[in-house]
Amino acid sequence: MEILLEIKDLWVEVEGKEVLKGINLTLPIGQTHVIFGRNGSGKTSLLMTIMGFRTYKIKHGKIYFKGEDITNLPPYERAKRGIGIMFQRPPTLKGVKLRDILKLCAKENSVKIEELARTFQFENFLDREVNKGFSGGELKKSELLQLLIQDPDLVLLDEPESGVDVENIQLIGNMIKRLLQKDIPHKPRNKSGLIITHTGFILQYVAADLGYVIMDGEIYCQGNPVEIFEGIQKYGYEECKKCLKRIKTI
C-alpha cells in the first residue's frame, strides 16, 4: 500500500502550550481516516499543523507527504503539492469574491467554475464577498467548492457537518463523497481524507477506513471508525481513557 501522509512523533505548541504530544499516523493513498475527540483535544491542531499554519509550532517530529519531508514548508507549498483544507470557521475577506478565489484555486486546472457551482446549487454565491453573511451550510458549501476546484490529493476536513441544517447535510455529504472519489471503485481511487467529526454524520456518506480518538494531544486508540463512534456514543470519551489504561495494564 502506497503511503500518502506519514506523521512521526509529532510534538506541537501553540503560544507555549503543548497541543500535540507525539502523534504517529500513516495514511495510505485512497483511504479516508476519521478523527474523534472532545473539544480542545488537539484534533484541529493536527489538521492545522499538517497544513503548515504559523501558529502551530513543531517542536519535534516530522511530516512526510508523498515521501517528501514537508515539516518546514509554508502552507502554499503544501497546497501546491496536493494538500487542501476545509476550515471550520473560515474568515471573511472584504471585497474578495468567491469567484476570485475559485479562479486562483483552479490555476492550471481547467475546471468549469460555473458548472460546478450549479451542480451544488451555489452559483448565486460566486459574486458575493467570500464568507460574508454566509450561513453554516453556505460556509461549508463555499469551502467544499474551493476544494473541489483545488482538487487536492489529501483532503483535511474540520467538522464538515457543524452548523449545517438537515436540508443541506445530504448535499454536503455528496460534495465530500465526490471530493474523496467515494463514487468510484477503490482501486483507481487516489484521493485521501482526514476528517474530524463530532456527530459521525460523515460515516453515512463516506466509507472511512480507519478511526482515531485523540485526547489531550495524543492518539488513544485506532480501529474501525463505526465501532469507535458507537463506543463513544455509548460510553463517552472517559471510557476511551479507561480502555487505554486497561490496554497499558495488560
Next chain:
Amino acid sequence: MEEKTVDLKEFKSAKEAPKPKDLAELDKEEKERLKLLGLDEGLKREGEYVQIDAVPLLCRKKVEGLEILPITEALKKYEWIKDYYWKAVSPEKDQFTKAVAEDLDDGYFIRVFPNYKLVYPVQTCLYIRTENIAQKVHNIVIVEEGAELNLITSCSVHPHIGSALHIGISEFYVKKGGKLTFTMIHMWGEKTSVRPRTGIIVEEGGTFVSTYVSLFPVKNIQTAPVCRLIGKDAKASFISIIANHPGSYVDIGGEVHLEAENSGTEIISRNVVYGGENIARGKIIAKAPKVKGHLECQGLMLSDEGIMRAIPELDSFSYDVELTHEAAVGKIAQEEVEYLMARGLSEEEAISLIVKGFLTIKIEGIPPALQSQIDKTLELAKLGF
C-alpha cells in the same frame, strides 16, 4: 520625512514650458502611461479634453447636447459664465486659488444641455510634461436640468520628470434632477505636489458622485472638496481609494453641507498605507431637517513606517437629522493571509488579493465603464509588498 508644504516660488509658470503642437509628440512611454489611465482610442468616449502643461491639445465632442471648450475660450464666448466662474470656490481661499486667479493656464469647460443623458464617459486629461513648472488650471462643469454626465479625469506627469506642481480649481454645478459622476484616476510622480481646490453645488433632486483613485506614489497632495446640496432631495457621494506609499503625504478630505430638506451624503474612504502619511478627513454639516449623512473611513496598515489619521467630523444645526460615522484602522489579519495560502497562494499573492479586495468598493450609480477602469487600475497597481 514627507514634505507637506509647497513653496510656489520654486515653480516656473507653465507658460514658459515648450509648447507641444500635437499629441503625437508624446513618446511611447508617455502614451502608454496615459492609456493605462483611460486615454485609450479603443474606449468609447463622448468627448475628450487633453491639456499638456499650459496648452490644450485636444478638445472634441462626439455627440449632441455636449459642449467642451478650453476655459479661456469659454470665458471669451459666454458672458454668463461669470455666474459660475469662482462661484463655488473663492479665489481668496488660499495661496493656490490666488495663484490660479492671477495666472491661469487654461482648463476645461464642459456643459451638458438640459435632459441630455450621455451614455459613455467624457474623458479629460491634465498632463505635466515639463519639469519645475506649476500647472494652474480652472475647470467648470455644468450639468443642466435633467442631464447626465460621466466624467473621467486622468491626471499624470511625464514618467521621468523631477519636481512639478498641479493646481486645479474645479467648479461643478449639477442642476435640478441632473447627475454628474466624476471619477479621478491619477498617476502622479514621486516628486509631484498636487493642490486641487474643488467646489460643487447640487440643486434639487441632483446627484453628484465623486470617486478619487490614487494608487501610485505622489510627493504630496492636499485636497478637501466642498459640496453644497442646496436643493431638496439632492445627493452627493465621495469615495476615495488610496494607496499611500513611503515618502508620500496624502491628505484627502471632503466636506458636504446638507442645506436642503431630505438631502443626503456619504463620504467613504479606503486607505492602504505602505508608508508615508495618510490623512482621511470627512466633514458633514447638517443645516436642514430630514437630512442624512454617513462617513466611513477604513485604513489598512502594511508597515510600521507609515502614519494613518482618520478625522471624521459631524456638525448638526438641525433637530431632525441622521448623521453617522465609522472609522477603523488596523493590519491584515494573519488568518486571512493563511486562508489564502492554504489555497495555494504565496504570502505576497495573498496580501495583494486582500489589499485589492479592501480597496474594492462597489460604487452606487457609477457606470460600468468607470467601474471597470477603476478595477483595471487596481490590477495594475501591484498592491502587494
